Amino acid sequence: MDYGPLQRKLGHSFAQATLLQQALTHRSHSAANNERIEFLGDSVLNCCIADELYGRFGDLREGELTVLRAKLVRQETLAELAQTIELGSYLRMGEGELKSGGFRRPSILANGLEALFGAVFLDAGFAASQGVIRGLYLPLLEALDPYAQGMDPKTLGKDPKTLLQESLQARKIPLPQYSVVATQGAAHNQQFQVECQIPQLAIRTTGFGASRRIAEQEAAQLAFAQMSK
16 A cells, blocks of 8 residues: 555655554554553653643643643544545454445544654654644644733633534524535545534534534534624
8 A cells, every 4th residue: 555645745755654543543453553552642642732732822821731631642532633644545444344334433643643743753753753642633723822812711622613612602602503415435535515504693604524513513603703703
């Protein structure tokens, strides 16, 4: 398999190709799998994200930083990031796992991405892994920036759908309606188009993403921005 496109998306070219292959190998495929590297990658990820948050949000307290870090390193977030680099199409899995759609399973995608972070660390050191993680997480980190968003820092641990829902509830307006408008691409590389409607406010926004949830979050963020004007 050609791992060139994946390495370009990561922004790292492996000097030790065996590390990359092991990081992409699920335990259903062989004994030389990615579980140990995933363990390492998890720690590297937590350290890198903690460093990013510490530098970006100087006014936040330890507890608030902890909430943000948990949001960014949870399985759901990792799986969504894995989808943006089409990680599922590169994973090596056993026949049974492949047939059951393992390349789409959030836990497998999240573990595979953490293993990649660990493999980069082993291949080129902490600075290299920090660069890869920062590159993938940059859009999420910027979306959290209270100064860029003009939002109250207390809302930083909440995603756009939650913020939109709470804002509507405070105004006693019914919750938004989400609907999938279109899907494109193969099963392992789908692109969703989701519409968010708030009829009472004449708001209709469209979000796009590698999963329905990502698209819904983008549509909700656009709707929340319109409400905040």
